[in-house]
Amino acid sequence: MNANTSPVVTTSLAETMHLLGRAAREAASVLARCTGEQRAAVLGDAAATLRARCADILAANALDLEAADRNLIAPAMRDRLLLDETRVEAMAVALEQIRALPDPLGAVLADWTRPNGLRIQRVRVPLGVIGIIYESRPNVTADAGALCLKSGNAVILRGGSESWHSSRAIHECLVAALRANALPEAAIQMVPTPDRAAVGHLLAGLGGTVDVIVPRGGKNLIARVQQDARVPVIGHLEGLCHVYVHTAADPEMAREVVFNAKMRRTGICGAAETLLIDAACASALLPPIAEPLLAAGCELRGDEAACAIVPGMTPAAAEDWRTEYLDAVLSVRVVGDLDEALAHIREYGSGHTESIISADPVAAERFLAELDSAILLHNASTQFADGGEFGMGAEIGIATGRIHARGPVGVEQLTSFKYVVRGAGQTRP
């Protein structure tokens, strides 16, 4: 199928989507039984195909960019949509990196023998069928498809309509690689229409064929997914991350970690949004922490005490403590002690990632033990909240739910397990 022809949809959308689900379920059953070498070979071939078809992909991308320019989309969004040879090469390299990860499947996670001689093993298996709903980054098509395949799952991809042609061109490369390795093409499917109603069908689970939904995108997308999904969702709503500078913080470390946590990249979910600092050290430490932030163009919104210490701050409003800026803005609050910091984070945090800067091991251990965010750091930047930085290889996102996966979601987190029990004729008394 050529990248810029529309699909022929002869049946109703509901039928089309249910057929997609059934095909995915059948493909999942084949994937669960194929070898890790087969799955890896597909990823290697997909990387080669992406490189070989780079011109086709860029042509498809040009169609998306033309439409984007006609619709006057925001520059940041256009940049996310834009592909060039370097970005296509980066996608191919990412596929090769996922290919090189250890095969997560078949691992024996636990192994014990009962007094009656039954030997019980917990063995890792794929989740089954994963629905991925994302916005307009075309590279997610390659990344998400590859992570699901690596973990033995069939996937149904539903990308943003803005990246329709680009995503289809990339998807065709993945399908060609599946075909070349005699694996079912339905292992990686794209919803064959930009119709938004398709998302509703996917969220409803396509007649019980979808095991889990992974949303990748902004707050509105994820809120809709969490509201409408009838199948489990792995994802995060917000990354309202805190850095707490404790009175026993090393001043230089505090300055560097806060700057990095806020400014390394402001648009990622692990970026710090609120700085809490102990009153006992605020007059000494806040000015040197604030200075490089202000110099780098970061707006600081402080409570009364913070504004009194640093002249360049603007007063924070109540909603600032609940705001994930994803921008060069940081709210700053002076707290009385560790307990007040913990209470603030419990009240306003989103359960994503928090960091304490302190040379006091007792304070640090309380912070790590008493908070229950997915990721808690001591003396390190919140921007380490990332599957690659955790050594998990590529990730499909950071989960803040408490079921199944929390923190970075890599290939291991896209798996389930089953119990295998070996006996010698045991019956239960």
Add this chain to the structure above:
Amino acid sequence: MNANTSPVVTTSLAETMHLLGRAAREAASVLARCTGEQRAAVLGDAAATLRARCADILAANALDLEAADRNLIAPAMRDRLLLDETRVEAMAVALEQIRALPDPLGAVLADWTRPNGLRIQRVRVPLGVIGIIYESRPNVTADAGALCLKSGNAVILRGGSESWHSSRAIHECLVAALRANALPEAAIQMVPTPDRAAVGHLLAGLGGTVDVIVPRGGKNLIARVQQDARVPVIGHLEGLCHVYVHTAADPEMAREVVFNAKMRRTGICGAAETLLIDAACASALLPPIAEPLLAAGCELRGDEAACAIVPGMTPAAAEDWRTEYLDAVLSVRVVGDLDEALAHIREYGSGHTESIISADPVAAERFLAELDSAILLHNASTQFADGGEFGMGAEIGIATGRIHARGPVGVEQLTSFKYVVRGAGQTRP
């Protein structure tokens, strides 16, 4: 509050339920930080209180039984509702057994150090707030409350209206033990009204305060929960378990395991519902397998080939292969080979538990590897599908979903984890 007075509900049901949720969330935060000794002490005290208040509990149970008799409920249901001194003692013993389980919290599930020196640990934490919806077994009030407390979770219990007085009397014992140990009473709450609309509020998540719903009951209850829940559900819909007698089965083992898998207890989810037997051994093995079943009053519903071999069988209808009898009925089908058995189980199974009886290790390993039910057994009875039999201690049920927990759900399965990362000032490049 006396066990047989109705609660005073002065606010709307929605308000009442949301207050319950908020109180549970606050209690969960306290529970997550208290020690395993404190949680264990509550369970010991609760067992003692159950014994001390046995007469009160039986008096409350008598009220439920009177209402049940007025409503002419089925004898099996009346038996599930009935308490006596032996059953109250059994509840107390169950609490002590849960008390004695190892504390699941705080365990370090993984521990690694990155090249940049960051040390990352995955540490087990509670799920948070669990909603348990169950039918009219009063003992579930004690069991479920205790399992959730042991794993550090706050729980909101919603039992069947038939066991209203009994469950409240048992619940009061748990609350007294929480109070005696200075833990929040809201750690174990009961929905304070038998109004069925309360279930809808619970399934909607009580304003984001409920982390997971665990249903315990029949197919209708679980189907409603899976349909209406807006929070994740851990549970199983059906246990349509298969035993497959392979051509290389030991005849005596096949006879004993099939009998036990069907007849030990017919009403539990791990009871076998369908027997598959290879054509090559059916004429030799099916008569000795069928004989003790028929003698014990089990109805056998066979396909044509099975009926031709065993005269006492009735012909199976198409819906038999999809029916979880939970009774002394077994469907029997003669299959051509392992592949046909696997295809049958994939088509009709509910993903709960399946067993192969075979002396051929190649056939057995294919069965264990290629099926993806939660529990797969070789040469053992499907009735081992049980947390106690797995060595997990008490269980809250068997999960057949693929997210979070599968198979027996014990205290470890009622937990989540968080990442604790210790650094020395690392910033992300």
